[in-house]
Amino acid sequence: xxxxxxxxxxxxxxxxxxxxxxxxxxxxxxxxxxxxxxxxxxxxxxxxxxxxxxxxxxxxxxxxxxxxxxxxxxxxxxxxxxxxxxxxxxxxxxxxxxxxxxxxxxxxxxxxxxxxxxxxxxxxxxxxxxxxxxxxxxxxxxxxxxxxxxxxxxxxxxxxxxxxxxxxxxxxxxxxxxxxxxxxxxxxxxxxxxxxxxxxxxxxxxxxxxxxxxxxxxxxxxxxxxxxxxxxxxxxxxxxxxxxxxxxxxxxxxxxxxxxxxxxxxxxxxxxxxxxxxxxxxxxxxxxxxxxxxxxxxxxxxxxxxxxxxxxxxxxxxxxxxxxxxxxxxxxxxxxxxxxxxxxxxxxxxxxxxxxxxxxxxxxxx
Amino acid sequence: xxxxxxxxxxxxxxxxxxxxxxxxxxxxxxxxxxxxxxxxxxxxxxxxxxxxxxxxxxxxxxxxxxxxxxxxxxxxxxxxxxxxxxxxxxxxxxxxxxxxxxxxxxxxxxxxxxxxxxxxxxxxxxxxxxxxxxxxxxxxxxxxxxxxxxxxxxxxxxxxxxxxxxxxxxxxxxxxxxxxxxxxxxxxxxxxxxxxxxxxxxxxxxxxxxxxxxxxxxxxxxxxxxxxxxxxxxxxxxxxxxxxxxxxxxxxxxxxxxxxxxxxxxxxxxxxxxxxxxxxxxxxxxxxxxxxxxxxxxxxxxxxxxx
Numbered sequence: 019x020x021x022x023x024x025x026x027x028x029x030x031x032x033x034x035x036x037x038x039x040x041x042x043x044x045x046x047x048x049x050x051x052x053x054x055x056x057x058x059x060x061x062x063x064x065x066x067x068x069x070x071x072x073x074x075x076x077x078x079x080x081x082x083x084x085x086x087x088x089x090x091x092x093x094x095x096x097x098x099x100x101x102x103x104x105x106x107x108x109x110x111x112x113x114x115x116x117x118x119x120x121x122x123x124x125x126x127x128x129x130x131x132x133x134x135x136x137x138x139x140x141x142x143x144x145x146x147x148x149x150x151x152x153x154x155x156x157x158x159x160x161x162x163x164x165x166x167x168x169x170x171x172x173x174x175x176x177x178x179x180x181x182x183x184x185x186x187x188x189x190x191x192x193x194x195x196x197x198x199x200x201x202x203x204x205x206x207x208x209x210x211x212x213x214x215x216x217x218x219x220x221x222x223x224x225x226x227x228x229x230x231x232x233x234x235x236x237x238x239x240x241x242x243x244x245x246x247x248x249x250x251x252x253x254x255x256x257x258x259x260x261x262x263x264x265x266x267x268x269x270x271x272x273x274x275x276x277x278x279x280x281x282x283x284x285x286x287x288x289x290x291x292x293x294x295x296x297x298x299x300x301x302x303x304x305x306x307x308x309x310x311x312x313x314x315x316x317x318x319x320x321x322x323x324x325x326x327x328x329x330x331x332x333x334x335x336x337x338x339x340x341x342x343x344x345x346x347x348x349x350x351x352x353x354x355x356x357x358x359x360x361x362x363x364x365x366x367x368x369x370x371x372x373x374x375x376x377x378x379x380x381x382x383x384x
Numbered sequence: 385x386x387x388x389x390x391x392x393x394x395x396x397x398x399x400x401x402x403x404x405x406x407x408x409x410x411x412x413x414x415x416x417x418x419x420x421x422x423x424x425x426x427x428x429x430x431x432x433x434x435x436x437x438x439x440x441x442x443x444x445x446x447x448x449x450x451x452x453x454x455x456x457x458x459x460x461x462x463x464x465x466x467x468x469x470x471x472x473x474x475x476x477x478x479x480x481x482x483x484x485x486x487x488x489x490x491x492x493x494x495x496x497x498x499x500x501x502x503x504x505x506x507x508x509x510x511x512x513x514x515x516x517x518x519x520x521x522x523x524x525x526x527x528x529x530x531x532x533x534x535x536x537x538x539x540x541x542x543x544x545x546x547x548x549x550x551x552x553x554x555x556x557x558x559x560x561x562x563x564x565x566x567x568x569x570x571x572x573x574x575x576x577x578x579x580x581x582x583x584x585x586x587x588x589x590x591x592x593x594x595x596x597x598x599x600x601x602x603x604x605x606x607x608x609x610x611x612x613x614x615x616x617x618x619x620x621x622x623x624x625x626x627x628x629x630x631x632x633x634x635x636x637x638x639x640x641x642x643x644x645x646x647x648x649x650x651x652x653x654x655x656x657x658x659x660x661x662x663x664x665x666x667x668x669x670x671x672x673x674x675x676x677x678x679x680x681x682x683x684x685x686x687x688x689x690x691x
Contacts, residue, residue, distance in 0.1 A: 078594060079593075079594075080590055080593075080594075099593065100590070100593040100594050101593050101594070101595075101596045101597060101598060105594075106594055106595065107590075107591070107594045109587055109590070109591060111587070113585065113587040113588050113590070113591040114591075115588060115591070115592075115606060116588075116610070117609045117610060126592075126595050126597075126605075127595035127596055130592075130595055130596040130597045130598075130601055131596050174595070175594075175595075178595065178596065
């Protein structure tokens with residue numbers, strides 16, 4: 019295993035510049051520019067049909083960009099065939115060769131590269147150990163469980179020591195528990211091999227738990243790129259805020275802007291500081307977001323930033339959700355952790371006051 | 385408990401009985417139309433031949449079987465190998481093998497092409513492949529004759545283009561037989577191959593390219609092993625009728641390039657040697673059987689366990 023770590027310690031950097039992809043009259047990818055750093059766990063996140071898989075397939079070489087360039091460590095690979103790119107893919111439904119054994123599947127890439135048999139056998143042994151399938155090398159892949167097939171698919175793609183590993187929703191066919199353990203497993207493999215991982219998923223939780231950075235996509239464009247923290251706490255636009263987690267949207271008016279922070283006036287008249295995406299200067303009417311777990315519910319008081327009435331209380335074991343109707347009519351959700359057992363202190367139709375600290379509001383791009 | 389078990393056993397017995405009863409008509413037809421005549425043939429092959437065809441009933445003789453491979457010298461009555469029969473059997477095997485090979489070479493790309501078209505156009509292509517079946521085999525054989533005869537389409541075109549000075553003699557050669565049979569049996573290769581390739585998961589092809597395989601390696605290591613069932617079915621469907629082909633060698637091969645089918649027909653017609661004809665028919669069946677066993681054994685090796 020140490021050998022694997024040292025020999026494949028250099029993940030490749032992927033650059034995508036001005037990528038466009040048309041299928042007939044349908045534009046799947048619209049002017050995407052992305053830089054994926056070496057040794058990074060990078061996730062393309064978005065709903066189905068957002069172009070994330072098409073983007074991945076262009077890195078793999080299965081699709082050619084209609085316009086734009088794909089760079090690997092600075093070299094243009096846009097026009098290379100898939101078998102000329104030092105990039106391997108873990109397919110959505112594994113696409114294991116059903117007529118070959120586990121070992122033959124794992125060794126396929128190296129065999130095609132014309133490596134000597136002794137070397138291939140060594141790598142197969144290492145890979146079986148890496149994915150915890152020792153002793154299963156001679157099994158036909160059709161006899162393995164879903165999770166084991168998943169591991170073989172990973173081992174097969176890692177065996178030729180690619181510079182970049184592409185993963186196309188590899189966990190979507192697994193059940194929840196297996197998915198959780200494979201998430202940890204993937205992260206471990208990425209750290210151990212040092213290979214750049216580009217991961218495609220529509221599952222926000224998967225993206226948040228594993229990624230170093232995430233690109234959120236919708237309708238063929240990249241909406242925001244950033245760390246999981248950036249994406250969750252500082253969403254740049256409504257789509258990103260809405261797609262990841264639950265959130266509250268509030269109308270507000272910009273009062274002043276200084277440096278990286280602005281002051282906005284809420285509909286209740288309260289003034290609070292708010293952050294905003296680096297590429298805009300907010301002014302006039304804006305939408306701000308506050309995550310439900312960043313707000314606190316309490317009895318109405320002069321310190322309350324927002325006031326309303328309790329519309330519904332949902333008890334979820336670990337949390338309680340207060341669905342509040344604010345005085346101006348907008349809906350607002352507060353999520354409170356249940357610290358101790360007992361009644362939450364509110365009943366339906368009670369008046370309620372909402373506060374949140376100075377650093378949680380974020381202004382969205384229009 | 386045992387009462388319930390007995391009841392279950394009785395029900396199962398009844399079930400089996402009713403199944404036999406239901407399949408009885410089909411079994412009867414199979415027996416009368418296929419198995420029965422085979423026994424008649426077997427019986428005839430061990431009788432002495434009649435003077436004007438037919439057999440002499442009750443007169444047991446092995447002459448029919450010995451003359452499949454051997455012939456009696458006219459002068460000293462010793463047995464020698466029947467060269468004519470052997471060369472016809474050998475030619476039949478050869479022609480059938482090459483017919484299978486050529487239909488495979490032509491049929492595989494065709495089937496692959498059809499299987500990779502969009503869903504709705506595939507049906508059109510399959511339909512087009514089956515069009516030749518609309519006409520009688522004899523008519524198709526004569527159509528082929530029109531193409532390859534000395535003043536036919538092919539020769540005229542080649543002459544006109546100045547590629548040849550003299551018309552090519554294709555008619556009444558093995559080449560004519562091969563061309564005719566390849567043409568006639570091609571759909572029998574394309575259809576099972578298509579059915580197999582259509583089921584192929586093309587993501588496996590992508591996975592192959594992703595893992596550095598060249599086009600040829602993808603074909604050899606992924607596509608061919610996975611469509612093997614279609615490959616075997618197509619080859620069997622072409623090889624068997626080729627071995628017993630009658631119309632094509634009769635029309636295109638003329639009299640001198642006989643195949644087994646023609647030889648057998650001759651024994652029942654002008655040859656007036658029914659026992660020999662019967663023995664040869666059974667020999668032909670045995671040849672087919674051996675070829676099948678050999679082929680299936682060979683083909684299933686390597687593609688182990690994959691349906």
